[in-house]
Amino acid sequence: MKREKAMNLPPLVQTFVLHFGEMGSRWGVNRTVGQIYALLFVSPEPLNADEIVEALGVSRSNVSMGLKELQAWNLVRLRHKPGDRREYFGTPEDIWVIVRTLIEERKKREIDPTLSLLRETLMERPESEFERHAQARMREMHDLIDMLTDWYADMRAIETERLVQLMKLGSKISRVLEFRDRLGFSGKRNDPPSPDDEERSR
Amino acid sequence: MKREKAMNLPPLVQTFVLHFGEMGSRWGVNRTVGQIYALLFVSPEPLNADEIVEALGVSRSNVSMGLKELQAWNLVRLRHKPGDRREYFGTPEDIWVIVRTLIEERKKREIDPTLSLLRETLMERPESEFERHAQARMREMHDLIDMLTDWYADMRAIETERLVQLMKLGSKISRVLEFRDRLGFSGKRNDPPSPDDEERSR
DNA sequence: CCGGAGTTTCAGTTATTTCTGAAATATCGG
DNA sequence: CCGATATTTCAGAAATAACTGAAACTCCGG
Structure with a gap:
């Protein structure tokens, strides 16, 4: 007597999986994809497609499409078991890898x-006053996004352990600016002096 | 001869508006909402609902529903013109206000x-080995998100000008940690000493 | 408290997305 | 190369979300 078309999971896990299904839409994936990921995330070992079918009742x-999408997101790791042709899917062990991937994607x-x-x-040339203003506004947006992505690229390069330390500092970090100002730093420290140290010269 | 059901905008603006419409779905809003916001963002002055209807051809x-949703997102400012009962909608002048609001929402x-x-x-008690592992995994996720939201709360409190300075520092910021380590800081500065400075304990 | 401009609500339609079962394709051991 | 198993594709069905027009409601000046 195998139940079809219904989830078959311990309550705790089911709650979590259903929640991820609901949130999926807000995260830009569909319900099934969200559920699959939640399941893989909490699963002690990789699962094959049929096990996912069984667990989620879809x-x-x-499931095949969902796994394909998760692969497009780089969010799953493919595993193989000896003497078994089927593919097994899991999430990265290190949750920071997951977060970094999510942000990147x-x-x-x-x-x-x-x-x-x-x-x-x-690049275009404005043909009217309206366009001129619109372009100015778009430039504001462009410059802001540009700065944010530059910053992101820098942060991405920092290893996790250090990133965590930095984040733990919280707003204390901004004291580094007070130092700079108070001491009149021109931005050089133990690097060879670079001309763009104070302001980023983009 | 007024054209109905079609956009009536200068090419540059139209491109931008259409793009925001398409991106809308990825951003968790529908096409119309995206288009309305793009239009308001580049518009030199606030627009009333009928002007938006005219411009977008919807x-x-x-438009009414779209504006309502944008208000739920806190992304529009409501203006009134003297001697005109209609409501006019605009975006915050300062683009940083927009970004902060977006992130917050x-x-x-x-x-x-x-x-x-x-x-x-x-809080629940695991009833099986599977649940036990799942819960451990969920705790990892919880602690990570918790740390990130704490960090976010701190960053949010920093005023924009300073935040920009910090971001411009980029990965150079992590040198502050080298200082700490090299000088043997125990994490006190002008805060009371805390035992959890090296590793997280929260 | 009436008239009307302005706005919102909502039931029904249309468009889009998700999901399924069946068929097609791929892969591997022998 | 065959047969068995595993996976993907895809056309249509089902479910959801977006959009519209018409009606309902709100607010204000007179």
């Missing part, structure tokens, strides 16, 4: 296209 | 509900 093809989907469009649009 | 009621919609659920779920 169609095999749906969302940036790619949600920020980069707009940055490109803004760049292109700012 | 129905009056659609997305956090509210995309992060906070999950954090709550995790908190609740972590």
